[in-house]
Amino acid sequence: MATYYDQNTVLFLDGAYVKAAEAKVDLYGQTLHYGYGVFEGIRSYRTADGETKIFKAVEHYERLRRSAEALNLPYPYSTEKLIDATYQVLAYNNLQDAYIRPLVYAPANMSFNKNTASHIMIAVWEMGLFLGDKLLRVMTSPFQRPNPHGFKIEAKATGHYVNSILASQDAKAKGYDEALLTDMNGYVAEGPGANMFFEKNGRLYTPPLGNILPGITRATVLELCGEMNIPVEEKHIRPDELKQADAAFFCGTAAEIVGWESLDDTRFPLRWEDTLGRQLQVAYKQKVTEATRTEADMLAAG
Numbered sequence: 001m002a003t004y005y006d007q008n009t010v011l012f013l014d015g016a017y018v019k020a021a022e023a024k025v026d027l028y029g030q031t032l033h034y035g036y037g038v039f040e041g042i043r044s045y046r047t048a049d050g051e052t053k054i055f056k057a058v059e060h061y062e063r064l065r066r067s068a069e070a071l072n073l074p075y076p077y078s079t080e081k082l083i084d085a086t087y088q089v090l091a092y093n094n095l096q097d098a099y100i101r102p103l104v105y106a107p108a109n110m111s112f113n114k115n116t117a118s119h120i121m122i123a124v125w126e127m128g129l130f131l132g133d134k135l136l137r138v139m140t141s142p143f144q145r146p147n148p149h150g151f152k153i154e155a156k157a158t159g160h161y162v163n164s165i166l167a168s169q170d171a172k173a174k175g176y177d178e179a180l181l182t183d184m185n186g187y188v189a190e191g192p193g194a195n196m197f198f199e200k201n202g203r204l205y206t207p208p209l210g211n212i213l214p215g216i217t218r219a220t221v222l223e224l225c226g227e228m229n230i231p232v233e234e235k236h237i238r239p240d241e242l243k244q245a246d247a248a249f250f251c252g253t254a255a256e257i258v259g260w261e262s263l264d265d266t267r268f269p270l271r272w273e274d275t276l277g278r279q280l281q282v283a284y285k286q287k288v289t290e291a292t293r294t295e296a297d298m299l300a301a302g
């Protein structure tokens with residue numbers, strides 16, 4: 001098992017900075033029993049000028065707020081204060097390249113009733129920039145994404161990840177690197193923890209919002225396509241259409257941009273180095289580590 005903390009690790013819990021090893025959770029909590037909580041997955045990077053920068057911090061904490069609201073979890077937190085707290089936690093733990101995990105969870109409550117309070121914790125651990133040189137062998141999963149009529153699929157809710165875990169473990173048990181899930185209509189949706197794009201004849205395609213998590217990396221890829229004049233289209237994609245693609249990739253905060261070698265053992269014909277995905281991977285890396293201070297600031301600082 002991975003180690004996320006040691007005796008010295010500090011996390012943020014309900015307004016205080018506490019030792020991770022000493023922090024306690026209530027075993028009667030509604031989140032633990034029913035998977036009813038919301039969370040985020042964020043990254044910070046050491047930038048080109050040596051500073052620590054949380055990538056798209058506002059976007060992530062605003063999504064956390066919307067996730068909590070979608071589930072009726074009390075959310076009395078300000079994005080600004082949580083971003084400040086996150087920088088503090090990073091500093092306490094001496095981390096620059098890190099994964100950041102905020103979790104909003106419910107108090108002791110064995111009923112299904114609404115809560116009058118909630119808890120928030122923010123944990124961080126080291127995670128280096130992913131180089132993305134290994135391509136993934138992807139398998140179309142027999143598991144579909146949760147039905148949006150049964151779940152608030154646009155929320156990053158803890159319970160949704162039972163679906164992700166089932167799909168991912170199944171793909172790995174069958175000898176693949178990762179699963180690709182369809183939606184309830186059989187269209188391509190996303191991976192267990194990442195959105196997807198495919199390339200065909202010099203254009204990119206990605207599933208529309210509605211049956212997927214609205215990924216912040218997906219939005220960043222769409223922005224980069226605009227800046228780089230890469231034609232991109234959101235549309236419903238059939239799994240058999242995807243097998244005819246020239247190339248494909250997953251994108252997400254943890255995965256960043258990672259190319260696919262094959263889908264269900266059908267290899268994609270383009271070499272990864274020659275794909276639009278590779279160009280975006282380079283641009284993405286540049287964007288997340290871009291200096292926060294301008295050249296003028298640097299000059300002023302000497």
Ligand code: PMP
Nearest residue numbers: 193194195213215216217252253
């Ligand atoms: N889909 C799912 C199911 C995810 O868990 C994630 C990771 N949060 C993503 C997509 C990618 O989202 P983001 O780019 O915001 O990390």
